[in-house]
Amino acid sequence: MPNMDAFKLLKQIGLEMDLPVIMMSADDGKVVVMKGVTHGACDYPIKLVHIEALKNIWQHVVRKTKNEASKKRKEEDDDNEERYDSSTLKKPRVVWFVKLHQQFVAAVNQLGIDKVVLKKILELMNVPRLTRENVASHLQKYRLYLRRISGVS
Numbered sequence: 001m002p003n004m005d006a007f008k009l010l011k012q013i014g015l016e017m018d019l020p021v022i023m024m025s026a027d028d029g030k031v032v033v034m035k036g037v038t039h040g041a042c043d044y045p046i047k048l049v050h051i052e053a054l055k056n057i058w059q060h061v062v063r064k065t066k067n068e069a070s071k072k073r074k075e076e077d078d079d080n081e082e083r084y085d086s087s088t089l090k091k092p093r094v095v096w097f098v099k100l101h102q103q104f105v106a107a108v109n110q111l112g113i114d115k116v117v118l119k120k121i122l123e124l125m126n127v128p129r130l131t132r133e134n135v136a137s138h139l140q141k142y143r144l145y146l147r148r149i150s151g152v153s
Contacts, residue, residue: 003054005139006023006025006036007035007036007039010023010036010039011039011040012039013040014039014040014098014099015098017153019063020042020063021040021041021042022041022042022043022044022045023036023041023043023044024044024047025044025046025047026046026047027046028046030149030150033046033149034149037145038102038105038106039102040098040101040102044149064146067095068115070093072082072142074092083132094134094138096138100125101138103124103125104121104135104138105119105124105125105137105142106124107120107121108139109124110124110144111124113143113146116139118132118135118136118139119132120138121135122135
């Protein structure tokens, strides 16, 4: 697209199509990688990509397909909700779509990655039904991701 850079395209895809996007580049600068992630990339492998990384990329597509299937099941379950006791149901899994992840990254950046407190992240994000456990799990994965990309640079 001649009038759009890769980051604008990535953001547009996330807003209009809600597709998992994996951004790949030879540029391994931390700023560029973080920009890709904050604009919605699920992953950012650096060219030349190792075969192990390629083997794991399929997981994004599978996760997206499972999420769509679970949404369909949830709609069907909502119709039958009155029949079940709510105390026996499992808590729904939080799906970290692009917009929710961007809110999370913005909150972490505002607080500083070294000074984050789960309660403050929850307050800054202000998302209904998002729990401390949801944020703790996502923060742990995000820190591992940051450690992994800082090892690449």
